Amino acid sequence: MAGPNRKPLADRFWPKVSRRSDVECWEWTAAKCFGYGVIGSGGHDGRMLRAHRVAWELLVGRLDDDDCVLHRCDNRGCVNPKHLFVGDRADNNADCRSKGRAAASASTRHVGRANGRAILVEGDISEIRAQLAAGVSGAEIARALGVSKETIYAIKSGRNWHPTVLLPA
DSSP states (O other): OOOTTSOOHHHHHGGGEEOOOTTSOOEEOSOEETTEEEEEOSSTTOOEEEHHHHHHHHHTOOOOTTOEEEESSOOTTBOOGGGEEEEOHHHHHHHHHHTTOSOSOSOOOOOGGGSTTOSOOHHHHHHHHHHHHTTOOHHHHHHHHTOOHHHHHHHHHTSSSOGGGOOOO
16 A cells, blocks of 8 residues: 555556566566565555565465465566466475575585575675665565575574675685
8 A cells, every 4th residue: 555645556666667578577677685676565664565476466466475476487586477476385495496496405514605505695695684784674584585584683693694604706
């Protein structure tokens, strides 16, 4: 819902999309967080919404909070609903594994990107710290990245991804 002096979400959303043919990705051209487009909810709560979820709701239908919107094209900035599909957390994890973004071994004990099970990479850590400094909640960041709140708070406190364990590029 828009605030009293704000345009409706759809009116703010579509100018930020480079809309092409149905077979091409529709790139989000505005703010991104971890590669995913984000747009303010328009309310006084300051909540940020994922652009691909907004596109789905505007063009396809309502989503439940537990629904995951996944990308067939594997392009986090894409908001073309023909490239998106809805699943649950298990579907999201399976999609991640099928695209080679998940580790095969549960026993790896390395740090940073040397850990084959790591979901996050060094660039994500810098972005997480910047988002936290900007006032984005750890819970919101965790949802956006598909990690636990505890992971975000461990990064914030330096227990995980301490600057001294980051590997050179």
